[in-house]
Amino acid sequence: MEKKIRVLVAKxxxxxxxRGAKIIARAFRDAGMEVIxxxxxxxxxxIVETALQEDVDALGLxxxxxxxxxxxxxxxxxxxxxxxxxxxxVAGGIIPPEDVPALKKIGIKEVFGPGASLExxxxxxxxxxxxxxx
Amino acid sequence: MVNKEKINQITEExxxxxxxxxxxxxxxxxxxxxxxxxxxxxxxxRLYTPEDLKDSDYLRxxxxxxxxxxxxxxxxxxxxxxxWTMRQFAxxxxxxQTNQRFKYLxxxxxxxxxxxxxxxxxxxxxxxxxLAMGEVGICGxxxxxxxxxxxxxxxxxxxNVTTSMTINGPAAMLLAMYVALGDKQAVPRSKLxxxxxxxxxxxxxxxxxxxxPPKPSVKLVTDIVEYCTYNLPKWNPISISGYHIRExxxxxxxxxxxxxxxxxxxxxxxxxxGLRVDAFAPRLSFFFAAHNDLFEEIAKFxxxxxxxxRIIKERFKAKNPRSMWMRMHVQTAGFTLTAQQPxxxxxxxxxxxxxxxxxxxxxxxxxxxxxxxxxxxxxxVRVALRTQQIIAHESGTPNTIDPLGGxxxxxxxxxxxxxxxxxxxxxxxxxxxxxEAIEKGFFQREIADSAYKxxxxxxxxxxxxVGVNDYCIEEEECPxxxxxxxxxxxxxxxxxxxxxxxxxxxxxxxxxxxxxHDEVEKDKNLMPTIIEAVKAYATLGEICDVLREVYGxxxxxIVI
Numbered sequence: 099m100e101k102k103i104r105v106l107v108a109k110x111x112x113x114x115x116x117r118g119a120k121i122i123a124r125a126f127r128d129a130g131m132e133v134i135x136x137x138x139x140x141x142x143x144x145i146v147e148t149a150l151q152e153d154v155d156a157l158g159l160x161x162x163x164x165x166x167x168x169x170x171x172x173x174x175x176x177x178x179x180x181x182x183x184x185x186x187x188v189a190g191g192i193i194p195p196e197d198v199p200a201l202k203k204i205g206i207k208e209v210f211g212p213g214a215s216l217e218x219x220x221x222x223x224x225x226x227x228x229x230x231x232x
Numbered sequence: 233m234v235n236k237e238k239i240n241q242i243t244e245e246x247x248x249x250x251x252x253x254x255x256x257x258x259x260x261x262x263x264x265x266x267x268x269x270x271x272x273x274x275x276x277x278r279l280y281t282p283e284d285l286k287d288s289d290y291l292r293x294x295x296x297x298x299x300x301x302x303x304x305x306x307x308x309x310x311x312x313x314x315x316w317t318m319r320q321f322a323x324x325x326x327x328x329q330t331n332q333r334f335k336y337l338x339x340x341x342x343x344x345x346x347x348x349x350x351x352x353x354x355x356x357x358x359x360x361x362x363l364a365m366g367e368v369g370i371c372g373x374x375x376x377x378x379x380x381x382x383x384x385x386x387x388x389x390x391x392n393v394t395t396s397m398t399i400n401g402p403a404a405m406l407l408a409m410y411v412a413l414g415d416k417q418a419v420p421r422s423k424l425x426x427x428x429x430x431x432x433x434x435x436x437x438x439x440x441x442x443x444x445p446p447k448p449s450v451k452l453v454t455d456i457v458e459y460c461t462y463n464l465p466k467w468n469p470i471s472i473s474g475y476h477i478r479e480x481x482x483x484x485x486x487x488x489x490x491x492x493x494x495x496x497x498x499x500x501x502x503x504x505x506g507l508r509v510d511a512f513a514p515r516l517s518f519f520f521a522a523h524n525d526l527f528e529e530i531a532k533f534x535x536x537x538x539x540x541x542r543i544i545k546e547r548f549k550a551k552n553p554r555s556m557w558m559r560m561h562v563q564t565a566g567f568t569l570t571a572q573q574p575x576x577x578x579x580x581x582x583x584x585x586x587x588x589x590x591x592x593x594x595x596x597x598x599x600x601x602x603x604x605x606x607x608x609x610x611x612x613v614r615v616a617l618r619t620q621q622i623i624a625h626e627s628g629t630p631n632t633i634d635p636l637g638g639x640x641x642x643x644x645x646x647x648x649x650x651x652x653x654x655x656x657x658x659x660x661x662x663x664x665x666x667x668e669a670i671e672k673g674f675f676q677r678e679i680a681d682s683a684y685k686x687x688x689x690x691x692x693x694x695x696x697x698v699g700v701n702d703y704c705i706e707e708e709e710c711p712x713x714x715x716x717x718x719x720x721x722x723x724x725x726x727x728x729x730x731x732x733x734x735x736x737x738x739x740x741x742x743x744x745x746x747x748x749h750d751e752v753e754k755d756k757n758l759m760p761t762i763i764e765a766v767k768a769y770a771t772l773g774e775i776c777d778v779l780r781e782v783y784g785x786x787x788x789x790i791v792i
Contacts, residue, residue: 112351112367114440117481117567120680121687123792137790138440139355141363163351164607164717168366194606194714212571212604213700215691 103227105156108136108145110173113163118190122158125216129224142169146176149185155227156186158219159206166193167200174204186226190214233290234282242282270528271686272485274648280640288643293538297633299553300545303538303646304634305592306557311630316588317595318620319396319561323348323373324607325721327383330373334388336610340617345426346396346597347384348372349406356402356443356776359725369721371607372398376725377771379732381409382416391419395426396471396561396595401443403430404456405772408763411464415767427468427517427561430456433494433666434473437675438480440788443776446667448783452758454501459759461512468517470498471561477675478521479567481683484532487521488649489656490675492539497666499548509548513555522584522591523565529584530636531645533560533591539650561595562588569604573699574712577601582619589629590636596620602712609715676791729771736769744768745778752782 107123109116116138127133134152136145149157157177159170170189177185189201190210198209207226210219234242269275277284288294295301298308307313320337322345323330334345349372352364358376359368368374375381390413399406407428414424432449435442442449453470460469474482474491482490495516502512520536522529540558544550564584569577578601588596598616600608608616623629636642663669689695696702744765751761765775 112355112363113371115479116440117479117683120792121481121684124680124684127792133792135790135792137788139363163367164370165366192604192606194716195710196714212569213697215701216687217691 103131103156103224104134104152104154105131105158105223106134106136106145106149106152106154107158107160108140108148109138109160110140110142110145110169111161111163111165112139113161114138115162115191116160118162119158119160122160122190122216122219125220126158126223129220131223142172142176145173146180146182149177149182150180154185155230156188156223158223159187159189160191161189161193162191164192166191167197170201170206171204174206177205184230186223186230188219188223190219233285233288236286239283239286246279246281246283270484270525271523272483272528272649272652274485274528274645274652280644282640284640284644285647288647293647294637294643300556301538301541302556302558303534304637306537306559306594310592310633311589311624312633315624315630316593316620317344317394318342318617318624319344319346319595319597320613320617321346321348321396321398321563321597322613323350324371325369325373325717326724327373327375327380329369329721331384331386331388333610333613334384337613337617338388338393340614341621342617344394344396344595345388347398349397349399350374351441353772354399354401354441356405356772356780358771358773359722359729361773366722368725370717374721374725375406375409375772376729377732377769378409378412378766379728379769380725381413385413389419390414390417391423393425394466396429397426398429400429400432400435400439400441401449402772402776403428404452404759404762405766405775407456407467408759408766411763412767421463422465424464425466427471428456429471429473429519431470431473431494431498431519433497433670434476434491436670436786437477437490437494438482438679439473439476442786444779444783445786446670448779449786450497450501451755452779453498454505455757455759457498457502457512458505458507458757460515461507465515468515468559469512471517471519472498473519475519475521475563477679478523478565480679481686482679483682483686484523484525484528485649485652486656486678486682488532488536488539489653490678491518491520492536492543492653493657493660493666495540496543496547499544503548509544509550510552510555513544513548513550514552514557518558518560520560520562520593521565522562522588524568524580524584526583526587526590527642527645529587530591531642531649533562533588533593534634534642535646535649535653536560537592538646539653559594561597562591562593563597564588564599566599566603569599569601570697570700571604572708573705574601574605574710576699577604578615578619581616582623585619585623586627586629589623592634602714605710605712606714606716609713612712612715671789673789673791676789680791732769732771740768741765741770741774744770745774748775748778749782752779
């Protein structure tokens with residue numbers, strides 16, 4: 099049997115808008131994935147440490163505080179340091195479209211803005227992880 | 233409202249209509265496929281008639297504006313006398329920038345100030361805290377000490393404005409700064425008017441910007457209620473908030489029920505403190521969201537007003553009618569704004585504002601159309617304010633009191649909202665009350681369930697969101713100019729904080745913080761010492777640290 103996809107849903111930054119994070123966590127779970135949710139206000143170090151400990155295939159970052167350009171590059175840097183380059187990282191929240199190219203450049207695969215459908219996000223993560231597994 | 237004989241006649245006639253006119257019509261033209269229930273899950277009937285109000289009694293359940301049970305409005309003339317307060321939530325960047333935005337809004341006709349603080353401030357951290365990095369001045373204005381507050385209100389006299397502060401965990405510190413600033417401006421404390429949100433319970437259900445555990449949090453809330461009762465007669469010590477509960481995913485019934493249940497908990501806490509209900513209840517205020525379903529929202533506001541009046545009169549035996557007043561502020565629901573075709577948000581906000589006005593709100597904030605993308609630009613903020621002004625001055629809506637009163641649909645829905653809220657009260661009572669329900673994750677689970685249900689309905693196309701799951705534009709260009717915060721803000725703010733810490737009398741600050749520590753342990757009302765401490769330029773973070781030290785920090789119950 100194919101190994102279940104393990105995904106970490108994390109909330110960096112000081113904001114507490116967890117509606118989206120929780121919905122997406124449920125959607126991943128309903129799609130048959132194993133989901134770990136960090137809870138609010140995680141530092142980049144905490145998030146990457148959890149990703150490492152939990153041996154995840156994918157990491158979903160939800161941020162609505164406006165501080166994404168501070169926290170997300172830090173997270174990606176630490177992911178590299180820990181050798182987690184193969185983890186599929188996606189982001190969501192209030193992220194202006196003009197910031198997306200810079201985020202993709204540092205290795206975030208996709209950014210899902212408000213209104214993105216759950217199916218689209220779930221399928222995207224599934225496809226990326228499966229492609230990675232070959 | 234209508235006599236029994238007449239109701240029976242209407243029932244017979246309705247049945248006849250269904251069999252003849254309706255059936256014939258539908259035979260040729262079936263109804264559209266549509267949602268049969270509103271967001272709260274209440275089934276909507278095709279048609280409402282006097283039958284739906286057969287158990288209502290006009291004098292008992294409706295009454296007259298300005299009189300119990302206040303269904304038709306808090307005031308005798310409502311908007312014919314005075315329009316609602318147009319209060320736009322604002323704050324970003326440095327204190328200087330927000331001061332400019334305040335002056336701009338006042339010049340454009342705003343009638344009350346409302347401060348948005350940044351996340352470090354909200355969480356009780358100074359801007360130099362490691363967790364504050366990248367967050368200073370982004371989602372609101374950074375306030376670390378009284379110095380920032382002095383700049384924030386430069387040129388604005390506190391006896392000419394009322395100010396609402398969206399602050400909870402550190403509400404006592406920000407209120408203390410307002411009092412300190414008032415003293416500096418030589419405005420008598422009896423004249424200081426405004427609101428501290430100071431609603432900690434909803435933090436545990438939804439907003440989750442709590443610092444301390446639930447019981448010490450409510451202790452601090454009650455300190456403020458007590459202090460205001462004796463010292464700040466024009467201050468609203470709490471704004472009991474459903475807005476965040478709704479934004480986190482609750483439906484309208486849950487918003488109504490959980491908010492009023494929290495309200496009951498605050499009243500009980502103040503009574504335990506030894507205050508008389510009629511001494512503090514008149515200054516309790518409320519805050520709700522206005523979501524998309526026009527009539528559901530109107531019914532919610534009206535039900536909230538009547539239900540609160542009944543609770544305060546019947547359960548808490550208040551004598552003063554003012555104690556029974558539910559004065560409410562409404563904000564249009566940020567969650568409903570779409571990043572797709574953002575100009576459509578102007579229409580959404582218009583309908584939501586109309587719901588608030590038809591629901592009889594005392595004060596209103598309208599969101600800006602660009603808020604699903606970024607912080608609002610000045611132009612977007614102006615359109616939002618203009619939306620209120622158009623409703624006020626062009627639509628004719630304020631010309632009569634409670635225009636929808638007596639609508640079979642609205643009244644039936646209002647009754648249903650009240651009934652369902654009471655059913656929730658019973659459920660929470662059975663769990664052992666608000667603290668136990670928080671511990672068991674009840675509110676979080678209820679809210680997360682509703683949020684997921686709503687999203688699944690949208691995803692399945694059962695609920696249409698224009699521009700998102702229908703009427704979409706392929707490859708949409710962003711048509712608006714996004715507003716951004718200058719990254720230099722953080723550095724400017726930090727420089728000021730360093731200067732404050734250097735120039736103040738540090739031994740005095742230490743002495744006051746030690747005294748505060750002692751008073752926390754002795755369970756005293758902390759307001760007087762916090763006021764002294766902020767006057768000595770003790771920072772927000774330093775004062776919050778004293779509380780964290782004694783009470784410990786709250787660890788989130790994670791529910792998904």
